[in-house]
Amino acid sequence: MKNLVLWLALFAASSQLYSQTLYVSDQLTVAMRSGQSNEYRIVKYLVSGTSLTQIGTSEDGSYIQVRTRKGIEGWVQNQDLSQQPSGRAMYKTAQGTIANLEGKNSALKQQLNEISSKHASTQDKLTSLTSNNNEVSKELENIKAISANAIQLNEDNQRLLEENQMLKNEVEVLSTDNQRLVDNQESDAFLNGAFAVLIGVMITLIVPRAWPKKSTDWA
Template identity: 50%
Template structure:
């Protein structure tokens, strides 16, 4: 789409000295719907035909007004255009420009600049938020690192304690085994001692019985072996 604007050195309403052209539409060349803009002048009237004598269908198009180019006359002196509101008419091609007016471009630049400023402010705000989140994350990471070092130290202590506990457990098992061996020996010695005591008791009993027998034997035998007094005196 092509856009045109009014030139400032041309007067908008004093369009005199124009020659009427014959064959209003028959001699016109049809173009595709391209965009045109009113040049940098004040206002341009839109007429029903290709001369200043034709009826005005629009009192004046302001500079920078976008128009759709429908067709041009055979000599390209007039152009039939259409406004955004749907009004169609003819005006001199010299009032059209392929580019928007400087004022329209300036307004467009201002709007774009305002838009960029708003985007910049938004991005700055987001950047501040991200920066704060980064600082918070950095602080959290430092705390986590400190906590990790503490956890590693505690883990090392636990490992050391666990190693000592494992060593103590092994030593305890060895002591239990040794204690069991000693307990077995004690049980064996206790059994042997009981056997000896029983044997001693039996020996004492036998010795006592033997002594009793000897005493009885002596009591019975000695009187017989010893001579009686009556026989000695006789």
């Protein structure tokens, strides 16, 4: 029982030790064989930069048992493996990263151009709105001035109406006084005429009596 526990512990430790990621070195192709020597058949050729998972190692450490991402297992010489990606793989990765960054940079430039265009459009709209606002402000000032003039004209008109009404009242008073004077003049003229007639009648009646009649020679 103790031996079984010890064996399981060693297996777990070896699994943790071997389950690391290795990469094929900068050689063009590397043979993955079915055993721990060149005498075993080639299972697959691995190109430089291929990512492999270590699952075991030979007793002398010259061969490493690996598994590909597709699950193919085999043995590869330790000298053909590296814990770091190969320069070629790193170059390809860098190229891909550069291409990706260039694509993002191009997209960002396009977004920047769109934002700049929108900003320019917004600026034009702002300028137009500012101009319209200035025009509206001028119209408002004109309306205020016209309103002020209209108010002044209304006040002047009201004052003139009041003065006109006062003049009408004065005209009516003067007309009444004039009519009264005319009536008085007519009455005075009538009285004067009547008095003159009366005087004439009196003269006609009194004067002949005041003078004696002369005798005529015809008698």
